[in-house]
Amino acid sequence: MCLAVPGKVVSIDHSADPLTGLIDFGGVSKQACLEYLPDVKVGEYVIVHVGFALQRLDEESARASLELFEQLGLLEEEFGDAWQQAARQESGSEAP
Amino acid sequence: MADLATDVRETAVDPANRTCPAPLRDQPVVVMGHGGGGALSAELIEQVFTPAYGNPTLAALADSAVLELGGARLAFSTDSYVVRPLFFPGGSLGDLAVNGTVNDLAMSGASPAYLSTAFILEEGVPLDTVERVARAVGAAAREAEVTVATGDTKVVESGHGDGVYVTTAGVGLVPEGVDIRPQRARPGDAVLVSGPIGLHGVAIMSVREGLEFGTEIASDTAPLAGLVAAMLAVTRDIHVLRDPTRGGLGASLNEIARASGTGVRLRERAIPVPEDVANACGFLGLDPLYVANEGRLVAFVPPEHAEAVLAAMRAHPQGAGAALIGECVAEHPGMVVVATGLGGSRVLDLPLGEQLPRIC
């Protein structure tokens, strides 16, 4: 369900009813209803579905996720069983 | 363009025993999808036009027909243009009407020489609009180095047309030793595309009523005969050329795979999709591989010539962004399979009709 994509709030038309703003999706921009994020600010990223901004994107959470992914496996690479690790790399390199 | 292109085969379903609630494609009336360049278009040709016209020349189902006439090999093609709006970022109806037919001829390896234009005008359309379209036709013809040799005009009552429709037909000569058609794809062939894809379709959508969005993306409409000539200067042994218009790269490659009984394998990361095109497709829920192009070609070239042909394409202004995107294979005949950036694969099927913005 629910194709929703991240975009950056470029401008907000405070006189519009319902509240509306221009969202940039990376070289492509479109008006979206901001009524559900009434205190959103220009420059913030939101997730947009059928012309409605539904939620703010939290940069801190995004960074934390990516850092976690970077860390995955590293602990074991440092301290883990060398044989197990070699076997895992082998199977990893065989993956298509 | 790719109208008479797909070899449509019978369905595996037994119609008498079908309990399906949706005989979706056995529509008794014309639906928009019949003009979408996908499976519905192909069925219309296969079920209505081929039986009515049936002859070996038509049966080749290429972008243009190649005919022997008076000792010469003549490429011949026709196409109608019904784009809305008439003027869009990067071009207009007039540009499409010339470049589309010129490109269909070029996809046989021909050098296009003469065009005809037939205008269907709706009562009440400003003369100024007609003049702008005509001027665009003239300018595009000069750029493509073709002569508009004959034409026709008809007027329909207000409400019975959509402003201006243009039909063009064209002829050109096919050089000696050139035999380019979809049936010639062979396992091992390199699959090349002449530049970034999806620009035309996204540019049109950006100005379509009800869908408007802001973007700098402009149509790629351009004549490709010069690029084809540059490729043929490297080798006459180019197997297939196709301009991926309606239905995009996905439809063209499926048509080639089916016509030749080969498979096509693409590397997703090698396909040149501009970032803004990808983002526009992202928020509309479209696949850029199915979005129309009007100034691109896809080529199947024997592997030994691939590098040289690619270099020649890149040296030509219309092929500056050319890329090797995949290969023709013996496996999965009639199917196009894409190796995804993550290392998996997916089937790129023939689209049914036109692509629509989706929510899911």
Added chain:
Amino acid sequence: MKYLDEFNDPALARRLLDEIRATVTRPWALMEVCGGQTHSIIRHGIDQLLPEEVELIHGPGCPVCVTPLDVIDQALEIAARPGVIFCSFGDMLRVPGTGRDLFRVKGEGGDVRVVYSPMDALDLARRHPDRQVVFFAIGFETTAPANAMAVHQARRLGLDNFSLLVSHVRVPPAVEAIMTAPECRVQGFLAAGHVCSVMGTAEYPELAERHRVPIVVTGFEPLDILEGIRRAVRQLERGEHRLENAYARAVRDEGNPAALRMIEEVFEVTDRNWRGIGPIPGSGWRLTEAYRAHDAGHRFDVTGIRTEEPAACRAGEVLQGLIKPTECEAFGTACTPRTPLGATMVSSEGACAAYYLYRRMNNPAPQGSRIPQEEMNPVG
């Protein structure tokens, strides 16, 4: 684009896959509830990269596919009426009702228009006061705030010529129905990220506890999906069953309060039929009494239209992972992407359609023979 490209990184995907491979010790069946996630899984070939112990069951979360046959027939009936402008998301136009679809109605003279947003339909109502403008309000919780806003504005502005044909569905009752089905095979859920962006996560801890099943709120990019799988597998291997949020950048526990207030005002819970599955208690929304005047079903008096679904279709069992598509007698014979019997064959991401396509790839017709040409119906 920020927040997309970073979550598409192949090197990090490999790390996640390695980690899943290192964690898993035995077979687990996970269901991604949402059609958008299924789309992403197929689009990137993620299912082929997972260790064989991890099986993904494609869930019923495609609003287009589960919209019941009778509601589609109601839509076709309304769209064919003179004076009506019938507006819909693009995906719905090709979904078959009984004997025809919205494209066909358009071809026969109906004024059917594709809109990007329900607000575009509202705008049409404003510009065409002499016409009845009907919006086909389908969708899960994600789409509900948009559809609610459109009808709220119509009421406020007195646009009496605007109405909704509502077929809204809700995820938690579907999860409940799947878990309580006899012989349920699903051992963990990837919950739909964007549904939770709106609704929050409050409904899920109790479900996870009662059915002793891990539920991981999951996003839509490849790394998001792999992270959802990684966390679900980790819980299963540890014998845990709780709610986790693996899509924190877009999901807060409380959801979107403003959107929830609007949903509360406009919609009320109702029972709903799911195409291919059947009735699920409390699984839908309809307009509240205050908005009944804008209910197209009543306005056009089509609520009496009832359509039986084909008995041969076992989509419900497929959606619950009880059978593989190939085990259905109709698969590939009476039921193909060209002639779908059920939801799972309608959408190109549906389990049956995906099986059909891949079977064609791996068992192609012999060289030179005619290739069957059922096409996918690119909806969902």
